[in-house]
Amino acid sequence: MALMNILVYPDAPLTEVALPIVKFGPELKKLAEDMLETMDAGNGVGLAGPQVGLRQQIFVLCEPDGEPMCLINPEIVEMDGKAYGEEGCLSLPELYAPVPRATRIRVRAQDVEGNPLDFEAHDFLARIIQHEYDHLQGKLFPDRLDAMTRESLLDEWAEIRPRILAEA
Numbered sequence: 307m308a309l310m311n312i313l314v315y316p317d318a319p320l321t322e323v324a325l326p327i328v329k330f331g332p333e334l335k336k337l338a339e340d341m342l343e344t345m346d347a348g349n350g351v352g353l354a355g356p357q358v359g360l361r362q363q364i365f366v367l368c369e370p371d372g373e374p375m376c377l378i379n380p381e382i383v384e385m386d387g388k389a390y391g392e393e394g395c396l397s398l399p400e401l402y403a404p405v406p407r408a409t410r411i412r413v414r415a416q417d418v419e420g421n422p423l424d425f426e427a428h429d430f431l432a433r434i435i436q437h438e439y440d441h442l443q444g445k446l447f448p449d450r451l452d453a454m455t456r457e458s459l460l461d462e463w464a465e466i467r468p469r470i471l472a473e474a
């Protein structure tokens with residue numbers, strides 16, 4: 307296993323739409339393991355392909371019960387409810403804001419071996435999945451906020467970013 311470098315906003319491909327994964331096999335498994343290890347090392351609860359420089363539809367996350375999960379080519383096919391919850395992002399370190407998300411979603415995806423998945427997620431798990439899914443659309447959590455809050459967060463980020471890059 308190996309730690310990967312985590313990109314920070316607005317490095318490419320963070321703001322680009324990721325492409326479907328077509329090749330399943332040991333390399334993809336190794337990638338998912340490396341991403342999980344990188345997520346843990348950064349004390350994150352989720353990490354998406356574009357954050358490690360891959361324009362691919364993959365993300366990993368840690369379920370609220372501690373189980374790791376890897377979703378490939380995910381789609382959110384149903385969404386209900388709305389709640390605000392504090393979010394941060396490994397690609398926007400030290401930045402936090404309450405973000406509105408659906409409280410129930412239904413997800414279709416593939417697991418790391420290519421098997422089809424179809425399940426419902428609620429509350430915190432639904433929030434993580436929506437955050438990571440957004441990464442695959444080139445969106446980060448400030449994009450989910452009203453224009454004024456987004457602007458002020460990105461101003462804050464412009465001040466934090468040089469120090470974060472210097473520390474990396």
Ligand SMILES: [Zn+2]
Binds near residue numbers: 394395397437
């Ligand atoms: Zn994120």
